[in-house]
Amino acid sequence: MGNDNMSLKEKSIVFIGFMGVGKTTIGSLVAKKLYRDFIDIDQEIEKEYGMPATEIFKTFGEKVFREKEKNIIDFYSKQKLKIISVGGGAFLQEEIQKICLSNCIVFFLDLSWESWKERINLIIDSRPVLQGKSLDEIKELFYTRQQYYTNHHSKVETDNLDIESVANNIVDALKTAWELYD
Ligand SMILES: Nc1ncnc2c1ncn2[C@@H]1O[C@H](COP(=O)(O)OP(=O)(O)O)[C@@H](O)[C@H]1O
Numbered sequence: 164m165g166n167d168n169m170s171l172k173e174k175s176i177v178f179i180g181f182m183g184v185g186k187t188t189i190g191s192l193v194a195k196k197l198y199r200d201f202i203d204i205d206q207e208i209e210k211e212y213g214m215p216a217t218e219i220f221k222t223f224g225e226k227v228f229r230e231k232e233k234n235i236i237d238f239y240s241k242q243k244l245k246i247i248s249v250g251g252g253a254f255l256q257e258e259i260q261k262i263c264l265s266n267c268i269v270f271f272l273d274l275s276w277e278s279w280k281e282r283i284n285l286i287i288d289s290r291p292v293l294q295g296k297s298l299d300e301i302k303e304l305f306y307t308r309q310q311y312y313t314n315h316h317s318k319v320e321t322d323n324l325d326i327e328s329v330a331n332n333i334v335d336a337l338k339t340a341w342e343l344y345d
């Protein structure tokens with residue numbers, strides 16, 4: 164499996180990490196800086212169902228969302244030169260991990276719990292997985308999820324960095340890798 168005939172520079176880039184770490188925002192900015200297409204998997208799913216993720220979860224259930232998520236990731240990760248942000252739950256599926264790690268360069272956006280919890284009000288209304296949970300339950304989920312994100316190619320620290328700085332760090336890291344290895 165994997166795109167062995169694709170050069171490092173052509174490989175698509177995938178952003179993973181917990182809900183709210185900035186995958187969508189930073190992915191979109193990195194795409195702009197590299198003149199590449201940006202694909203947000205959640206937005207693709209929402210487009211297909213014509214409703215937000217919270218409604219998809221309520222109407223069809225999480226299982227349907229997860230299956231669609233896998234199929235859309237499978238489709239885009241095999242293409243060249245895309246910047247792809249997946250949802251925070253995607254890497255819970257081993258198949259998705261394999262598809263992304265073998266076809267793309269996977270960046271894990273890392274944010275500490277202390278910084279993350281300051282951001283909760285920005286995201287709670289649009290994340291069905293967080294709704295109805297206490298802060299302690301969310302904290303447990305945050306730490307449980309981290310093990311899935313250890314499967315990546317590169318880790319990006321985002322604490323105390325604004326969106327622009329994180330995106331610039333990623334672009335710099337990519338340019339260095341492309342020069343070194345291609
Ligand atoms: N480095 C950052 N500093 C401050 N706010 C951020 C940063 N990255 C993302 N945000 C904000 O956090 C919220 C969640 O970001 P989003 O890109 O939707 O995360 P994700 O796609 O990982 O769930 C947004 O309101 C976004 O503007």
Ligand SMILES: O=C(O)C1=C[C@@H](OP(=O)(O)O)[C@@H](O)[C@H](O)C1
Pocket residue numbers: 180181182183186187205216249250251252253289290291292
């Ligand atoms: O972590 C999760 O289980 C989810 C994360 C969300 O994406 P973001 O990580 O972009 O918030 C979205 O896919 C859905 O609400 C489920």
Ligand SMILES: [Mg+2]
Pocket residue numbers: 186187188203205248249250
């Ligand atoms: Mg997102």
